Amino acid sequence: MQIHKFGGTSVGNAERIQQLVAIVEAERKRKTRLVVVVSAMSGITNLLLEATRKAAQGDVVAVTAAGATLRARHLEALEQLVSDGAAHYAVAAELEAFFDRFARIGEGIALVGELPPRAQDFIAGLGERLSARLVAAALNSRGLASVACDADRLIITDDTFGAAVPDLAATALATRERLLPLLDAGQIPVVTGFIGATPDGVPTTLGRGGSDYSAGILGAALEAEAVVIWTDADGFMTADPRLVVDAQVLPHISYAEAGELAYYGAKVLHPKTLLPLIPKGIPLYIKNSFRPEGAGTKVSATTGDWHADVKSVTSITGLALLTVAGRGMLGVPGIAARTFAAVAAAGVNVLLISQSSSENNLCFMVEDREAERTRSALVKALSLEFHHGCVERVEVLTPVAIVSVVGAGMRGRPGIAARIFSAVAAAQVNVIAIAQGSSEINISFVVNESEAAAAVSAIHERFELGART
Secondary structure, three states: OEEEEEOHHHHOOHHHHHHHHHHHHHHHHHOOOEEEEEOOOOOHHHHHHHHHHHHHOOOHHHHHHHHHHHHHHHHHHHHHHOOOHHHHHHHHHHHHHHHHHHHHHHHHHHHHOOOOHHHHHHHHOHHHHHHHHHHHHHHHHOOOOEEEEOHHHOOEEOOOOOOOOEOHHHHHHHHHHHHHHHHHOOOEEEEEOOEEEOOOOOEEEOOOOHHHHHHHHHHHHOOOOEEEEEEOOOOOEOOOOOOOOOOOEOOEEEHHHHHHHHHOOOOOOOHHHHOOOHHHOOOEEEEEOOOOOOOOEEEEOOOOOOOOOOOEEEEEEEEEEEEEEOHHHOOOOOHHHHHHHHHHHOOOOOOEEEEOOOOOEEEEEEEHHHHHHHHHHHHHHOHHHHHOOOOOEEEEEEEEEEEEEEOHHHOOOOOHHHHHHHHHHHOOOOOOEEEEOOOOOEEEEEEEHHHHHHHHHHHHHHOOHHHHO
């Protein structure tokens, strides 16, 4: 049994859903038991969230406009996917019920001028509920018995709305209870990605990009043979092909390497997807739904036969470097703890941390749009340290980027860092800060955003990543 997850571009319109159906039909000939997980149509989640944000400011017209777009896109796709009159009518009625519910909730938000987190999570997950109905209908029209399944009856989470944490044990029980009978009956469950529910049934979401995570959770719950993520990329690559023309697909990488690449800029996989799969040793495949014949990338406990020192070079742009500095910080306990407690309280995610051995400064990376809010939170939280002269300033440097070099073969190999930074220096790129974890499979450093592409290209060329594959 396998889990096949399709992203927003793979369900973006009727033509792409028909391509999805062709893929599932081919896979069904090889594997009799399949579970399909779907994202919302591309752009729909953003549309819904923007409309509800405006509704909370009293703009009910935004809800009406978003509802019209929502209705038009899904009913147009349904018209092209389902020709049988009775089936078309039944699915259209289901979709209309969701359109009506969106309108009522949106109008209620506009009326009270407030967007409760639980209401936002329900609205955010509407796109997946709609696309699951379309995909199931398209599969049924092709003669592949399918049923749409809402994951709020499968994935049990806490009540951290917007970034809910799954209870894997409870999820396994609920998932097996509800999906195994369908699989035993020869049906294909089409499950909504991204969403779950609290134990008392209140809908939650797993965070943006969480449909990949849903596939991993369901794969572990059902002890699947494999999880396949269908996206619009050929797999993990040696670099972003938009930056490096000879970037190549990585045929096989380890869980650890994939986790680092997903975290540091590779957009083909949500970083949390692997967490439920690793303990069970379930392999994951990344494949391109627009080129299904491609081999893609296999992710498993080992790295396969491809043993390069460096596997890939990635970058994240649109970032800011914050530095907490002061000569009085030396030997003063608790400053780092108070710094990151303040950042956490502000709801800001830290991407990288670096500290000088002299303890005179501590720097870390956040998204550029969060920089000033983070700085203000730090100035307030460290007011006592400022008063006593321990901390002298909080600086913001922007725009900057993180460049990350990833590969399990780097572990224990002398000279890798020297080759990386000599390549960067030869490209006339200045390194602002450096961080390396004890796992030794990732070296990350900070550069000016305008120099990130040059750094990536220089390292890719130095390690001959375009030629090795």
